[in-house]
Amino acid sequence: MIFNSLTFLAFIAIFLPIYFSLKGNARLWLSLFASYVFYGWWDWRFLTLISLSTFIDYYLGAVIRNGNILKERKTWYEVFGYGMLMSVLVLGLNLLSKTAFPQLSYLEYWYFPTLGxxxxxLVIYLTNKISTAESRGYRMMVVSMVLNLGFLGFFKYFNFFTDSFDQMLGNFGMHASWNTLNIILPVGISFYTFQSMSYTIDVYRKEIEPELNYLKFATFVAFWPQLVAGPIVRAVDFLPQFQKDHNFHWNRVITGTGRVLWGFFKKCVVADSLAPFVDQIFHEPNGFASINLVIAVFFYAFQIxxxxxxxxxIAIGFARILGFDFNENFKTPYFSQNFSEFWSRWHISLSSWLRDYLYIPLGGNRNGKFNTYKNNMLTMLLGGLWHxxxxxxxxxxxxxxxxxxxxRQLGKPFGSLMSGLRFPSWMKSGVNIASTFFFTCLAWIFFRSANFGIATDVIKGIASFQGFSMVNVMNKFTVMKGFLxxxxxxxIEVSNIRMHWNSLAFERPSFRVVAYATLLLLLAFFGSFGSGAFIYFQF
Amino acid sequence: MKKSYWIFATILLALLLDRAGGLLLAKITKDSQFRYSQLYNGKEEADILFVGNSRGLSFYQPYAEEKTGLKTANLSYNGMPINLAAPLVMDYLDRHQPPKVLVMDVSLIDSQRMDNKLGYQFNHYSPYSQRLSDLLKNKFPNDYYAGLISHLYRYNSEVFQRTFYYWKKSDKDWLLDRVISPNMMEDVDNQKLLRFNYDKNMVAQLAEMVKYAQQKGTRVELVVNPYYPAFIPKIGNLDTLLGDLNTATGLSVKNFENAVTQTEAFGDYQHVNKVGAKLYLDKLVEAGVLETKTGMNQQ
Structure with missing residues (x-):
């Protein structure tokens, strides 16, 4: 289900009143059920995957902290029962539909996931068997990593690596004979996998207590506002918020609604209005005048x-209405003056995840220049692959x-040069912001292109300066609308630095009424509806 | 309850502003000199009526009027599908003295190149036309009903942007005026084969429109506008399309695909620029598709 759809409107209209009329476990059951409906609306067969991922991390979290839990016979009964239930469920789903793996037979579609x-x-059982009380926590954390990354790797990267390997063999005159599996990428798998992984790592690091209430844990993993496209919410921030019921609160409704409307403005008004022009250019950039390519790259930066x-x-807004607080995920990133700052303002939940669970464990900037650079590069490469x-x-x-x-290398000399030139500070900031934005856009060309051929065509086309004139701008009305x-x-974003629009809307009802009505009118007058999903669904 | 007043106030204010904005934009739509506003005002009297998609903009009106001495109107729009072109032409014929000739570029009969969603962009004209209103209701029900809830939503389209742009100025010189880039010229051999994808329904809609015009006493000329010379070998099944149109309408389609041979007379493979448009209009006059005022007086 996507936020910008009539289905979601119906979903929220049913969900909200029931949510606030329930308390305790009933509310949690409703949240979990609604989250699975929200996710399953896209493809309900993959509910088995998210359910399995949840189940494994729940048990491993408990085992990491208390190895004895697996000695209890009851626990193994639960695991066995869950396995049987899932096997039957997958078989049932398979009998109803078999399009997830179209080239496999019914039987194969059943035994493939069941075998997995x-x-x-078995891996969990054997690891448990060979572990001592001291080593069990660490080993189970590793098993959790391997399993989570294994699911992610299979569904997201299996064909990528086999194709790349095949291509590499082809360069040596060899050819592999395996068939590519027609694997469907489960929506949001990267988000909920990272979310679950943060839980087991934090439990291992003793930063949080394991959550022994399965209902709370499952709701934490599948909570619908952020399930399919983030922000990646850490267990340490989010799980404690499940410890109490959140009553309906007008203050939360006020600020949450503002945030939701602003999110819809960004998505339906700005992003979806820019998308057709960008799609047209990046589909086949050859033949377009360079000015159109420049505009497309600029538009894409704002589209994404x-x-x-x-x-x-929208996710933060709805969570706020429901009584939960998520950390900010973006802080006007295109006003960054350098790339460290950019990464502290762009997709903050992912960049901080990579920092805390990859960059710092790799050594961060602690072991000299070379290692710092190596760690920087490795983190960014994996960050790229994550997408x-x-x-x-x-x-x-x-x-x-x-x-x-x-x-890191050129920052100081560049800073000295700028100081030497004695530019006023606003001009220095301007140059820094412009140059950071320029290089960010250069990287976006590769991010948006379906392959390197298209990316190089775009760059070559821009560099040729052929047809770099306003006369050659195509779809002038779309372009004018885009710039407007x-x-x-x-x-709004720049003035927000001084005006704090959201606080103003909270404090002054008259301003709130005008602001929210204006956003609604902007949505009606400029919004693009029905153009489809959010870009980050595919990641 | 007191704390929820702002919600009702927001909705009320949004509705009020929506209706006020809707009234203002309706006035602009009515006063605009854009072709469809003129159509529905009944102010677009013409002797020659042109129709087509973006290729139909090659019927460059200032030169056509200069060359023929007759008044022209052009209902062409980028990506115009036949299911929209037909009601527009019929609405034109109902609201004006029937023109002497209707010239239509039939390359709009192509589902791959037409904009299937263009119809809903005419939402702001739906109050003036039962045919458009029916089209919207049948093909774009969500947009139709959204337009009833929010009047501003009716104006949420590129067609309205053009309506606004041509509020105080004529759109008669609307034309793709650029010269094909050297890159495109070099890349022509790498272009995919252009095949016309169409179905019986599209042909039937065109035939119905032709019949309606003929019943009103308007001569109908079906033509194929020029293509970039080196691109013509890339056109696949044009003859089949022309044959089907001939069978359905009883008219023989005049093929001007190679009427313009100068490469610099094109903006891209499928569109002539101003130079090309003039050359093409000369050919239409020579071929008798367009009559001149003097010729008509002599008759």
Whole structure:
């Protein structure tokens, strides 16, 4: 289910009144059920996957902290019972539909996931058997990592790696004979996998207590506002919020509604208005005058920002109405003056996840320049790969790694040069913001392109300066509308630094009424509806 | 309850502003000099009526009027599908003296190149036309009903942007005026084969429109506008399309695909620019598709 759909409107109209009329476990059951409906609306067969992922991390979390739990016979009965239930469920789903793996027979579709399921339990069982009380926690944390990354790797990267390997063999005149599996990428798998992983790691690090209430844990993993496109909510921040019921509160409704409306403005008004122009150019960039390519890259920078941060705003807004607080995921990233700052303002939940669970464990900036650069690069490469199974994403990560390294190397000399030139500070900031934005856009070209051929065509086309004139701008009305909307967005975001619109809306009802009504009118007059999903669903 | 007043106030204010905005934009739509506003005002009297998609904009009106001495109207729009072109032409014929000739570029009969969603962009004209209103209700019910709830939503389209743009100025010189880029010229051999995808229903809609015009006493000329010369070998099944149209309408389609041979007379493979448009209109006059005022007086 996507936020910008009539189905979601119906969903929220039913969900909210029931949610606030219930308390305790009943409310949790409703939240879990609604989250599974929300997720299953896209493809209900993959509910088995999210359910399995939840089940495994719940048990491993408990085992990591208390190894004795698996000695209890009752626990193994639960695991066995869950396995049987899932096997039957998968078989039932298979009998109803078999399009997840179209080239496999009914039987194969059943035994494939079922085999995976029992192998998973076998791995846990054997690891438990060979572990001592001292080593069990660490080993189970590793098993959790391997299983989570295994699911992610299979569904997201299996074909990517087999194709790349096949291509590599082809370069040596060899050819592999395996068939590519027609694997469907489960929506939001990268988000909920990282969310669950943060839980087991934090339990192992003793930063949080394991959650022994399965209902709370399952709701934490599948909570619908952020389930399919983030923000990636850490267990340490989110799980404690399930410890009490959140009553209906007008203050939360006021601020949450503002946030939701703002998110819809970004997504439906800005991002979806820019999308058709960008799609047209990036589909086949050859033949377009360079001015159109420049506009498309500029538009894409704002499309992806508004698409993704719009989703985060809607998620944060709805969570707030429901009584939960998520951390901010974006903080006007295009006003960053360098790339470290950019990564502290763009997709903050992912960049901080990578920092805390990858960059710092790798050594961070503690072991000299070379290791710092290596860690920077490795983190950004994996960050790129996280976005999708395509070398263009990896290259996007590589470029950002390179920018961070270049910034460390050249930041000081550049700063001295700027000081030497004695520019006023606003001009220095302007140059820094413009140059950071320029290089960010350069990297976006690779991120948006379906392959390197398209990316190089775009760059070559821009560099040729052929047809770089206003006369050659195509779809002038779409372009004018795009610039107008970006102008409105930037005006509101820049003025927000001084005006704090959300606080104003909270404090002054008259302002709130005008502001929210204006957003509704902007949605009606400029919004694009029915154009489809959020970009980050695919990641 | 007191704390929820702001919700009702927000909805009320949004509705009030929506209706006020809707009234203002309706006035702009009515006063605009854009072709469809003129159509529904009944102010677009013409001797020659042109129809087509973006290729139909090659019927460059200032030159056509200069060359023929007759008044022209053009209902062409980028990506115009036949299910929209037909009601527009019929509405035109109902609201004006029937033109002497209707010239239609039949390359709009192509589901791949037409904009299937263009119909809903005419939402702001739906109050003036039962045919448009029916089209919206049948093909775009969500947009139709959204337009009833929010009047501003009716104006949420590129067609309205153009309506606004041409509020105080004529749209008669609307044309793709650029010269094909050297890149495109070089890349022509790599272009995919252009095939016309169409079904019986589309042909029937065109035939119905032709019949309606003929009943009103308007001569109908079906033509194929020029293509970039080196691109013509890339056109696949044009003859089949022309044959089907001939069978359905009883008219023989005049094929001007290679009427313009100068490469610099094109904006891209499928569109002539101003230079090309003039050359093409000369050919239409020579071929007798367009009559001149003097010729008509002599008759």
């Amino acid at each position: 399921l029992w192998l998973t339990f 920002y508004c698409d993704f941060s719009g989703y985060s705003d 999708g199974a395509n070398w263009t994403f990896v290259f996007w990560g590589f470029l950002h790694g390179l920018y961070l390294i270049a910034q 909307l970006i102008g409105i967005l930037l005006t």
